[in-house]
Amino acid sequence: MVEVLYFAWVRERIGLPREKVETSAATVAELVEELKAREPRYEAAFADLSALRVALDQDLAEFDAPIEGVREVAFFPPMTGG
Template identity: 65%
Template sequence: MEIRYFAWLRERLGTAQETVETEAATVADLVAELSARDEGYAHAFSDTRAIRAAVDQDLVEFDAPIAGAREVAFFPPMTGG
């Protein structure tokens, strides 16, 4: 599965994307797996209220299933202007 990071998440993690193998069932499970990797990931995902997620380019909540997904993206909330 491709994981994409945008804005300050990309900056904190030092990468825009990566390929991972996961047993996670939901976005939240994936975040927990990523956060357990190291302090950098734990810090980046420490406040999930400041992060939005998309599965295969559809905005989802963190309880959304990811089985069969090709891509999960993480980004800060979008604002209009």
């Protein structure tokens, strides 16, 4: 079980700020594929992974990163300074 957090427009498209997900995924990319298969709102949110960043337990990671032992996966758009 992993807690998945959604921020900014990702949260708007999915309609949830967070959820607990039972997954058999080994990597972030596999988790994304499982989520996309759920329903169209997830497919829309994860349609362009180049427009997304991911953090595992609050550390930036890549989509090929393993998620074994991870408690929290967060998806968000790239941040810009200001």
